[in-house]
Amino acid sequence: MQNINGQLSEEKVFKDPVHRYIHVRDTLIWELIGTREFQRLRRIRQLGTTFFTFHGAEHSRFNHSLGVYEIMRRIIEVFQGRPHWDNNERLLCLSAALLHDVGHGPFSHSFEKVFNTDHEEWTREIILGETEINQVLRKMGEDFPQKVADVIEKTYSNKLVVSLISSQIDADRMDYLQRDAYFTGVSYGHFDMERILRVMRPMEDQAVIKQSGMHAVEDYIMSRYQMYWQVYFHPVTRSAEVILSKILMRTKHLYEAGYEFKQEPVHFYSLFNEKKSIEDYLRLDEAIILYYFQIWQEEDDRILRDLCGRFLNRRLFKYVEFNPNLQMKEWPILYQLFHEAGIDPEYYLVVDSSSDLPYDFYRPGEEEERLPIHLQMPNGKIRELSRESDVVEAISGKKRTDHKLYFPFDFLEDETENATIKQKIKAILFK
């Protein structure tokens, strides 16, 4: 395929279940997709452990990244020729959309917690470091990789461009809500994206929505709200994630304690030692993780062995409601009883809390400022969404938190040992 001014000689299309077709005309985009760092996203699931709850959720980040790119492409089509829109930013927007998640590793959430890494940092490294992606981006100019990284990190000077990929209604969110709904099969997650795109308008600092499209945006906000509670924070998914985190913690602990693994966990060394190595990081994908989990099922360490078996064979922890703020007294009691029952509470008694803020207006000075959604009124004025929409106002700024206590119920059921203690535990848990 020859290039004609950066265009492919013939448009390439990907069949996509969510957007029907994904269209690629730019050589740059086509080459980025072909890099090994981008292809690696095929081996990382978009929704981590969610497939344990919704068996359809087996789609990869490759899948989602193409989708974000496609939405960006359509937004730019709408912006074409309008005031405030500078078409020189086009390829920058498309590249940033495609690459915004490229630093994700397998089960990022758990890995970041345990190993103190950050997928956003890795995204930056992959874009700026010695990678195929960097090589392709540099064809657009020496400073192009840095610009792409800046857009993803929200430090780029053109705030409109940043807002298209990181705001409360951006290409990223619009793709994942629809895509995750499609693959899980839930009936939430649908909203009229075509309409939203049609009423998006470029402004100096951000994209705004014509007021006539407000109801489509309300619907989108509600989809987001439902997806969080029905899918993303599902307690079964979190149970698998709790186990995963505990496996990683145990491995790290064993390594630090000088434990001898039957097979050296070489892929983890740079994580254990907190040494950054792009090469090592890029080797980490879900296949590697699952390989180790499988062989660790035969390790001598009882805890590691047990937890890996639970993860692979979906023998998850059970859960009860547990509010650590209200149930402060119960916690040390349970902790002590688990100890006495011979069930290490460090690994087998876990509180997990999830919380979400479905929509927020701007609260300057807060840790993570969230750009609010702005409507463009018929008279041209700009109004923040929650001032116009009852529904959004109702849920705006309201953080909801859900606390659960996870534990291996099968251990407690087995009363061949420590029967009395286990009965006490169960009495507290299921009172």
Place this chain on the structure above:
Amino acid sequence: MQNINGQLSEEKVFKDPVHRYIHVRDTLIWELIGTREFQRLRRIRQLGTTFFTFHGAEHSRFNHSLGVYEIMRRIIEVFQGRPHWDNNERLLCLSAALLHDVGHGPFSHSFEKVFNTDHEEWTREIILGETEINQVLRKMGEDFPQKVADVIEKTYSNKLVVSLISSQIDADRMDYLQRDAYFTGVSYGHFDMERILRVMRPMEDQAVIKQSGMHAVEDYIMSRYQMYWQVYFHPVTRSAEVILSKILMRTKHLYEAGYEFKQEPVHFYSLFNEKKSIEDYLRLDEAIILYYFQIWQEEDDRILRDLCGRFLNRRLFKYVEFNPNLQMKEWPILYQLFHEAGIDPEYYLVVDSSSDLPYDFYRPGEEEERLPIHLQMPNGKIRELSRESDVVEAISGKKRTDHKLYFPFDFLEDETENATIKQKIKAILFK
């Protein structure tokens, strides 16, 4: 969850994108799903290398197996109380539907070709051997596992039961056509299953379709036809499969030649030695395969290294039309030229042929006899489908074959060495 006469105390449901919900009421089924052999199907993709062509096709055999079970459950609901239907076969049908694919390994097609294994045999072993599945099945009676195996192997005495899972219109096919269409996103693969189920009737030897549903069946046959050519036999998918097979062949060859792998391929030993071991077989899943492919990217053997890199980073072979029957003379010439160009033709020059018979009436004595679809006419008589349907008659018994020649175009493009020979090769390939 306690059992009440083999029923769960509360129905369990799985959210499924294709059938909306999958309903489980029987303890037997619930326990089978929970076995490690069944959970392992989560780590085996339904469509092998198809995800390289259709990025949505990342769904697992776990996913499909639940779907076949659900369709069987609905068929039985329709059959309930009708003549020829013996409700004592109910749990047998459901178990066979759920387990029919349990012997599949990763990328079965390639593995079977190279290592001379057979997933159907493995299914049998897993059902009858020392497995959790066998243990659960035995709760229904000592001969129950054998009965399940018989149904799957089509040797069970009640032919009606066999036909529900292995005929030209069975629960298996009805699920995969719809499911594969859903996950790839293609617009083929849709047919009115609800109608087909409503007009299915049990007969002594097989399920038949009331004639009033003939058009829905035609539509199903056409879906099948389109899915084969648009999805299952897609040349890009086959390119990835060709590479995969060649990796396996190369590994086997190296092992037999006494090559020293940097890391011992222990998971492959029983395959290399053609020793059957359920334990070893069950360890093989796609994660393991991808783990090896990744580390083999750093092997000394140039061919193994190259092929693994191609597979992981989607640097696939290109293809041209090539009919081995018509182009017999070209083959040895190409083979020789590849040799001369230093590109081992054993691994880099591959003919792949796919062929399909979208529908067939019964032809006794042929290798794989296929049970035809029968219609029940308003007068009660039975007629074979292609005698009633013009469309089906038209494609009935017509085998279509597609031949392609695969090769690494990038090697031929690189003219730093053997330029003249490579030009000759290209002249032949692209004449």
Place this chain on the structure above:
Amino acid sequence: MQNINGQLSEEKVFKDPVHRYIHVRDTLIWELIGTREFQRLRRIRQLGTTFFTFHGAEHSRFNHSLGVYEIMRRIIEVFQGRPHWDNNERLLCLSAALLHDVGHGPFSHSFEKVFNTDHEEWTREIILGETEINQVLRKMGEDFPQKVADVIEKTYSNKLVVSLISSQIDADRMDYLQRDAYFTGVSYGHFDMERILRVMRPMEDQAVIKQSGMHAVEDYIMSRYQMYWQVYFHPVTRSAEVILSKILMRTKHLYEAGYEFKQEPVHFYSLFNEKKSIEDYLRLDEAIILYYFQIWQEEDDRILRDLCGRFLNRRLFKYVEFNPNLQMKEWPILYQLFHEAGIDPEYYLVVDSSSDLPYDFYRPGEEEERLPIHLQMPNGKIRELSRESDVVEAISGKKRTDHKLYFPFDFLEDETENATIKQKIKAILFK
């Protein structure tokens, strides 16, 4: 088709775009569908003048009535065998669901306002009077028609039965939201009905929803909210309705003034004279109305002629925001100016207000008490929905009203006469 104990010898199905199939097994239901009073619903659109805004909204009340019946059938399937459910109420529920709208006339909303009729009263008359429906119902017992009427009028003793057809989450609403969304093509109106049905439970006084289904109910409430503002109260639809009402008012006025119509409006006489006649009422359908509107395009009366032309050829009134409470002073000025401009304000200057209460908890003593939705908590207790759901709480009890002023902009544009007055009018309207 012979009856076997009230069952058809073979199930009948209707292909339905919303529920896929509508299943009829009871002779009673089949015969009700065949009556002329029920068939007449084919000639009455479900959404009145909405087709002027959404051209797909051409579906009839026949269509919707079958849908409500089907949902009821599925609810009863779920209730089968559960406590509080008396299966003797089955046919009563099904009949009431099917017939709940049978008293609707063409464009009921406008007719009821102008002629002071009430479709609920007509439903009662049709069920109890000398009709084919009454004859069919009486086969179930002399008091059966009365029971059906009672259920529809919410006076039936079994409140559970009443709630299935008249509550904030009943078979009627669940059908129309989905159906109207389907035919208009809007992306609102979708919710997971299958899930809601699965978690509905019969209680003494009403159907409740298991708490695990709360999010599906939230989604349903939001659908309802969106459908009201996006579809049902669409200002263009209301413009057509305003014109329709004015046609009816004008006709009535002319009749009362002794005007001689070129063709006698015989079909309207009982309405003009407020004499109830089932026979006359049943003759009124949309075809009849449109027939008159067509011939009235050639009447001598200028206003009638003009309004009918507007309706048939979609020359609708334009509108501006207008709050009659806040703009009290402007109203008489406009009214006077219209007079002066020779545009009769009685017919050509119309304020229309729509308001909706998307969800309400119980407020005893209010005009139209609305049964709230109740959740059944895991501990068996019952809680009102808005106490559990933030989103529903947010919109609960909040009445939203939209006021518009409608007028014929084309009259004002034409400045051949009364130019100065018309300019004044426009200055006020578009200030």
Place this chain on the structure above:
Amino acid sequence: MQNINGQLSEEKVFKDPVHRYIHVRDTLIWELIGTREFQRLRRIRQLGTTFFTFHGAEHSRFNHSLGVYEIMRRIIEVFQGRPHWDNNERLLCLSAALLHDVGHGPFSHSFEKVFNTDHEEWTREIILGETEINQVLRKMGEDFPQKVADVIEKTYSNKLVVSLISSQIDADRMDYLQRDAYFTGVSYGHFDMERILRVMRPMEDQAVIKQSGMHAVEDYIMSRYQMYWQVYFHPVTRSAEVILSKILMRTKHLYEAGYEFKQEPVHFYSLFNEKKSIEDYLRLDEAIILYYFQIWQEEDDRILRDLCGRFLNRRLFKYVEFNPNLQMKEWPILYQLFHEAGIDPEYYLVVDSSSDLPYDFYRPGEEEERLPIHLQMPNGKIRELSRESDVVEAISGKKRTDHKLYFPFDFLEDETENATIKQKIKAILFK
């Protein structure tokens, strides 16, 4: 809304369930939609009597005409800038697409048969005569109406333009298959139009399809085939049409015989007298027809009264298979027996035959030559579809005919009179 070079100041959209949105940017198109002749299409159902079989099929020709326009708009978008495409034909194509059905009257099929009219002729008259449509079209040039008429009549010099609206794969067919499938709710009628549009290419004489899109075209041909037999030729639909035709025949007969109608059927006079009058023709819509059918239920003529009651209350004729070619002898016997039984066979014994040719290659000299579908091969050559596609070849040129005999079964059931004769009739019909 002001015009800027023939463009609306702001794009108008219609929400459409099939194409999601219909986009209008040209003032010409917007004004054509607003004419009374086009608005009249709202009162004419797309599928005539099909709503008696599929209750969702209540959509109008207005609905379909907008859809054809939208597909044409998208085709032109794909053609833009390609060889053989002259963008000066754009508005002509869009106008012809929008107006191609504007001459349709209510239940055209039956009317044309009985009154010897032709909707294509009426389309021509409406475009060229004194109508609002003609006035709007003339703004584009005095010869523009004639050009539009020529395109619709297939006599226009640019055959490419003609083929877009009248070929075996044109905007008209692509819309109606999808639309009729959507509104009836059947699962046939789906095909990947987006793909077909993407691979359509303009050629000198017609639009061709790139060979890579062949399977999408096969799917379209199969959809067409299925829709014909499942929807368009459904025997229940035809039963209603048979009754309708007989009503029209009876009315004409009575009029010619000097019968005095209680209300003069003024709307029919020009049809009875075969005088063409656009004004009269435009008054005829389904509302008018249904109005007459209703009042004729009270006519003295027993046959007219009965038939109208049947139509309005869906008391349709039953049918049996009957091949007039094979059963030549039975016909006069049945005819005679009906006479003897006092059931006028002229109106109550009707043979109806439907036949379809799902796809045809070109057969010069035949009555209605049908332009075949051509594929553009990778080498640029053009091949006729059935030479490339097995499936299409299989059904190509094969005419299938279905014969039914319709009669009022209720008359035959009633054995209070002529019992013996009726038994004889039934013996023949149901032998």
